[in-house]
Amino acid sequence: MNPVLAVDALQKYYGSKAAVAGISFAVGSNEIVGLLGPNGAGKTTTINMILGVLEPTSGTILIEGRNVNSDRSQALARTNFTAVYATLPGNLTVEQNLRFFGRIYDVKQLSARIDELLVQFDLKALRKVKCGLLSSGEQTRVQLAKALLNRPHLLLLDEPTASLDPSAAREIRATIRALALHDGVGVLWTSHNMYEVQDVCDQALFLSHGRILLAGNPKTLPAEHGKASLEDLFITVAREPLTLEVQ
Amino acid sequence: MRPNRVAAIVLRQLDLMRGSPARVLPLFVWVAIDIVLWGFITRYLNSIASPGFNFAYTLLGAVLLWDFFGRVMLGVTTAFLEDVWSRNFINIFATPLSISEYVSGLVLTSISTSLVGLAVMMVLAMLVFGLSFFVYGMMLVPFLLVLFLFGIALGVFACAVVLRLGPASEWLVWPVPALLSPFVGVFYPLSVLPAWMQFISRLLPPSYVFQGMRTIVLGGRFSGLTLLWGGFLALGYIALAAAYFVHVYRYAARTGLLARYSAESAA
Numbered sequence: 064m065n066p067v068l069a070v071d072a073l074q075k076y077y078g079s080k081a082a083v084a085g086i087s088f089a090v091g092s093n094e095i096v097g098l099l100g101p102n103g104a105g106k107t108t109t110i111n112m113i114l115g116v117l118e119p120t121s122g123t124i125l126i127e128g129r130n131v132n133s134d135r136s137q138a139l140a141r142t143n144f145t146a147v148y149a150t151l152p153g154n155l156t157v158e159q160n161l162r163f164f165g166r167i168y169d170v171k172q173l174s175a176r177i178d179e180l181l182v183q184f185d186l187k188a189l190r191k192v193k194c195g196l197l198s199s200g201e202q203t204r205v206q207l208a209k210a211l212l213n214r215p216h217l218l219l220l221d222e223p224t225a226s227l228d229p230s231a232a233r234e235i236r237a238t239i240r241a242l243a244l245h246d247g248v249g250v251l252w253t254s255h256n257m258y259e260v261q262d263v264c265d266q267a268l269f270l271s272h273g274r275i276l277l278a279g280n281p282k283t284l285p286a287e288h289g290k291a292s293l294e295d296l297f298i299t300v301a302r303e304p305l306t307l308e309v310q
Numbered sequence: 311m312r313p314n315r316v317a318a319i320v321l322r323q324l325d326l327m328r329g330s331p332a333r334v335l336p337l338f339v340w341v342a343i344d345i346v347l348w349g350f351i352t353r354y355l356n357s358i359a360s361p362g363f364n365f366a367y368t369l370l371g372a373v374l375l376w377d378f379f380g381r382v383m384l385g386v387t388t389a390f391l392e393d394v395w396s397r398n399f400i401n402i403f404a405t406p407l408s409i410s411e412y413v414s415g416l417v418l419t420s421i422s423t424s425l426v427g428l429a430v431m432m433v434l435a436m437l438v439f440g441l442s443f444f445v446y447g448m449m450l451v452p453f454l455l456v457l458f459l460f461g462i463a464l465g466v467f468a469c470a471v472v473l474r475l476g477p478a479s480e481w482l483v484w485p486v487p488a489l490l491s492p493f494v495g496v497f498y499p500l501s502v503l504p505a506w507m508q509f510i511s512r513l514l515p516p517s518y519v520f521q522g523m524r525t526i527v528l529g530g531r532f533s534g535l536t537l538l539w540g541g542f543l544a545l546g547y548i549a550l551a552a553a554y555f556v557h558v559y560r561y562a563a564r565t566g567l568l569a570r571y572s573a574e575s576a577a
Contacts, residue, residue, distance in 0.1 A: 116400055117568070118564040139406045146400070167407050
């Protein structure tokens, strides 16, 4: 079966400096892949390239077989994302934002879909509130609602639970897991919360200096590398990448 | 091109205007003030000049046409600046929205906002200062069309400049109409300009509009072909501006400027 996302030999150089130095990976339907690594490892650069807002130096990105660089609109039609650094316009209400992006994604029966998402993310009472007036947790929920508007086949989540309280974060994790399990969504998830990654992800990719150093099941990876926990493994990757086997 | 996506850009502007006097008032207040100011100036000039000549047709008509041009240009750029101010580029450009759909949305927004300004100016000029548009005859429509096309071209170009240079460069955009006005002869014939300025004037479509307007008001014959040339020039500028916007967008995507726009630099 074709993966939802196939990244091959992806590179991004700024002059001679490599932000992403030739990574390859795939995300299948029903699969949640964690993209982990210290700050500056290349996670956001990778996500920006998949979203088409950053042009790779070389390599290919295929979303359901469509090349993001040459067939951008088609490739992104069933893709969506949420990121802590991409808040929705604060001068539009929750509903106006969802309607705006719903129109861009050409969502059928948009009003019904918005109602559905407002209920799902407990946003009904905030429908007419401007996004700039929401708490960071509420804004995250609106961003997630926007990310699901077009029933994406590929969902890119850049630290989606970073500003949520533990209870809300647990609910979001359950929602995303259910999406992957029942709706066949492929998810690429970045997080600095290793417990979350172990809980949610089917596969984890450790990035350091733009390269994938490790890949595997986050539940078994620590033991495979002689570490007690995923957090210990993360710290090793961040501090001593050369001690680990390069992909 | 998907009409739904173009409509999204336009309807978003309407959402922003709803309940926002700071966005609605500039659509017509500044141009209305201009018409009032120049309306009284023409009244005064008519009272001291030799009878029979109505300054309203040259001065007030010129102000109206020039303000319309300014509203068209700023209509495009203001719609674009909403995405700059709300740091919305990643959200917008990580969608299936194409550049042509986005720019078309900006242009449609400008059409609707500039028509509001034009309507207010025409009503004021006619009802308060007795400016009759019949003086210009059928040429009024192509006059407005040429100014509209050039306003769109300049608006798209200004958006590309802001995209390339960063949010602070919006201050370069606001005075553009004022910068051009001496060259296009809004209030005087181009023959009063020095040769180098006349050369630039001939490259600017509004010059042909104001030259034609004055010729008609003074009872001369104005060739539609001259205005047609102005129209072709304006269309050429639209093509150049669109190409430049696409070029800057690709540069911004290649260098990372688009993803880190608030930094104003990719390096």
